[in-house]
Amino acid sequence: MGICLLVAFEGRPGSVSSLYARGYAVIPEPQQVKLEREDFRIAADWRVERGVGVEAGSPAEKIVRAGLEARHVFKLAEGGGGPAIRLEIHSGSAPMGKAQDKDREALAPQAYRLKLTKDGITLTANAPAGLFYGAETLVQLVKRSGDDWWLPEGEIDDWPDVEYREVFWDEQTHLDHLDVLKQAIRRAAYFKINAFTLRLNEHFEHASAPALVDPYALSPAEVQGLTDYGREYFVQVVPYLDGPAHVNFILQRDEFAKLREFPDEAFEMCSTNPETYRLLEGMFQDLIDATRGSTYFHLSTDEAWFIGKADNGVCHEAQRAKELGSPSRLWVEYTNKTAQWLKDHGRQAIFWGEDPMQAEDIPSLEPWLINGEVYSPAYNRAFRARGIRQIIYTNSLPDDPLFPAYYVLSPKDELRPGEGTSERATQVFNELSHSMARQQADIMGAGVYAWGDRGPHPETYWLGYAVGASAAWHPGSPDPHELT
Template sequence: MAVRVARMVLAVFLGLGFLLPVSVGAEGPTPLAAAGYLVIPEPRSVQLSGASFALDGQWVVDPGKVAPNDIAVRMLIQDMRELNGVELSLGSAGSRVIRLAVERGAVKTGARQAVDDQGYRMVLERGRITITGNSLVGLFYGVQTLNQLVKQASDGSRQLPVATIEDWPSYELRFLHWDTKHHQDRMQTLKRYLDWSARFKVNMISFEIADMFAYPSHPVIGAPGAFTPEELQDLVDYGLERHIQIVPNVQSPAHMDYVLKHPEFAQLRSDGSNYQANTCDERTYELLFDMYQDLINATRGVRYFHVSTDEFYYPGIDPSCPKPYTPENKSLTWIDFVSRVHEFMSQRDRRMIVWLEYPVWPEHISQLPSDVIDGVLGDDYLPPRDPAVVGQQQVDAEKANGMDVLAYTWIQGSDYLLPYTFERDILGGVQRFLSREAKQLWGEYPLGAFGAAWDDAGLHNEVFWLGWSAVANWSWTPDAPSVSQHLAAFMETYYGPRVVGMTDVYRDLEEQVRFFRNSWDEAGSRERGLGYGYSDGKTPIMFKDMLLPTPPMPRLPGLDFVPIYQTTLYSGRVDEAKALLAENTGLMERLQENLGRADRNQYNLEVLYALASFVRHHESMLIGLSQVERHLQQARSAAEAYRPRPQDAVKSLIRAYQAAEAIVADRLATFAELTATYEKSRFPKGRSVDGRTYFHAYDDVKNHWAGTRPDLSFMTAPEERIGLEGWMADLKALTLEYAQSHGLELEPIEKEFEPGA
């Protein structure tokens, strides 16, 4: 629906015969979009003549002095064919030529060298298109713009505008976050992600690899089937060819349960917790430096290393630490750790990125090496103090120390199944922070931007692409476009121009998954012990699990019971499930339709379809639990009648059993379909390989949904806690006992409980 509306708006603009200027953040389209051309990221400067021309297979690509096998040449030809259906060939003669060139100063950016290198100038005329990059990088980005600029006219021809484009980024480094702590993508999946990242002009990936890397120095850390050094280097080389650096991101010294869970490293747990390594023990540095070196060796060509230091809650808490455990010493211990790791990284020519946050005091930042990059500008996770520390104090201290920062924004924190409020909070938040707030905080656009997509809740990476594209767009061109235009651009660019109503599909699926999350109860976990602590300090905490009550069990002799799902507490959820189930049917039909319409990234729609189906089952389950109780009520009515009707009571008990059986069967079938869909792009979660079994252990501090089980069944665990299978066994026994007490023949009744009866 939204794409259609966007096209209608563009048509109105075209019909007026002139172009309107659009201010930053305005809801109207940019001039390029108003002419019917949607590009991610939006180019910085576009001059349109109002005319257009056709692009077809008669055009040739003249690489000039650029090597014919350069990635810019290859992607131009490949994407024109695969994304636009235009078959181009190499050549220099003819009346229709796309000329490629590299010329220093082709576009005057006034920016530092690393940004200037990314600039390009494109002139589009009838019969000739010239793309000139300030470097090969700029040329590559110009090619990405051209490939997206092509639009399909109503007569089926491919059209381009007569125009001049001058373009370069505002943020030098544009990071997307691949978090793989709870899953492992297949290699072809990650290469596809690199292709699309390149199309969106992303040049940095922070690869939070955890135990999905086979560390040669400590093989026990790597999960079964983890990427080998050779595989990781192959992926890095694939990215470097596309001007993308895959920066290793090692969570340390906190969030280290993936290492410290192993008995071999138990002695390095800080104060006995597997969440954090003891930085007062020299062996911790030996271990970390081994891990860092393994990843440095497997990421040749990369200039950065992300040490993270994320949520380093308890620096110096171990009894072996020499300093008193005070807020000030916590900050100084953090500084000591980063300074020592920085020395290691500097000797290996890697620039270090950290999360500079709690528990660091602003007055201690001057002790840090000035070339450390803070990756979380805008994160207000600051040390509690009186008077309160404010974010500007930290920013001022970093600027005074000559540091660089990344504008941190997130597209996923701990939402379940799908990022919630994608339009207002995810896209709007990315736009707002990268276009205005980061610049206001830092005084200018920072060195880079970082788009975090956390794996805590085990979301499939396919659901991040809308958010990732937003980070790519507004870190390149912070001033444009509006959120609504970006939505339209993403749906057309990522799926192809023939999809319909995809923005509404996202909105409706968001509503569905929000209901999934909110319709569970939460109670203290019976599956794991107390936690070590949380951000405010060491204190035993009770983790919570999602669950719902087991259906009531009738009592003999009169089959009386206390209802649950027909009470006020749960009947509202059942009613909402009924309404949403009807909407879900339409949602799945629209996804199915767009699977046939999408020209690219159909697998992404398969994932969305699997999620819609998963929530459909949840809604059906709630309705089914209410139906179970209705059957129990009918059984009770028959048993308690003035003249009891035991045969009718038994029939109702059997119907209650069969309703529960249907819920279980549908859960198993739906989960099997979801698993099959997920595993097209990723390996089975918690798999065993070559005789090695995945070693699962709970994190002593965090309760990540995806970490509560070794496999994908964490998604069905809330329903499994209802205990329907056990309830069914008990109901069967009760039914037979009731029937026997009333002299009914048991054999035909027992057959009714057989599967498929």
């Protein structure tokens, strides 16, 4: 599906990129582009040539062949003496410049160099991931003019600004077919996204909690198949599970009502009930078993507003919070305990580090945790001092009903302007590109979320996702008006 990125952006206008000035477009925009004066034709007589480190049928070769055929309707030659697109992997062959992420060892495998001449194209990378991203750039770069396809002569050096770039796929209120989820993974890879965080809730067959499972839920084998499919595109499927809050899908069922924090509320689990941990650990294991090959697990600890306040016949959190010193410290105890279980079972926990946790309690968190968001300056500095790395979070669909607020009209031109509502794609671009947390926190990633609570179709997420992917890879660039 073609995606029209027609966005009205605020502030920070930039100069037109050299690619755009020549009629070419790539999303995300590469970090460094040096163009010669001439363009050259590419056609079906061109072929793929495998160099050092590249096996037949590599993901990069598949993208070059399939991408050119699907997008530009010509199939590369299998042999012959025509010009070659040469693919090579050499450690150290793709240089990198400045980046927000200080872990350059994590960035280097994703870097590539693309040399474009009329006599041949050479794509080199430090590792298979970089070769794949270079292939995606090459496929996007080809443009049609009349009956011919064209590329610019020149050289591209490219690398990501941060290691981890995720989109969140919310299956809370519906369930997509597997072929739709696979299409979403392919599209994410097209924009150089490398993590697909998936919330399934009751739409997954939890063997440890069969009472939760809907009749049409995805099986472990189906989710593992999706995970394996994602790895072919260098996209990691990351399981997402709420707790202790936002677990109505669990606590609304009679079998689990005993785990409630308050007897009449199904929003939040009791964090001092051993049965809470037994249930969650079983569900963790179910999701881990169905996403073998993934590194991360999103432990959704946000908005646990009532932790430490319950003192009733089924939950005695208030007493434990008093022993520890505050509800904030009880939240820390819950987070450390669940994250440690995940670590012991081979997963790196990404959590939401926010209120009701207080900044003064951040030193009590495990330093190997990853915070999935940036917060206030005091929190960000405390996380950095503790050694906890952070992901810049942005939300392209917070609470818009049915369709994200992608409108381009100024509020003064709207018939019924919404109070306090910003254009979502603008918001995504600015939050990822210009967050003050870039100076305060140890940033390792960017996350573009879109919540499904109010019933939007997932296809509506893609403008925000594409703009977010661009800003995550190359923040502040291109000039937003090029995203059309």
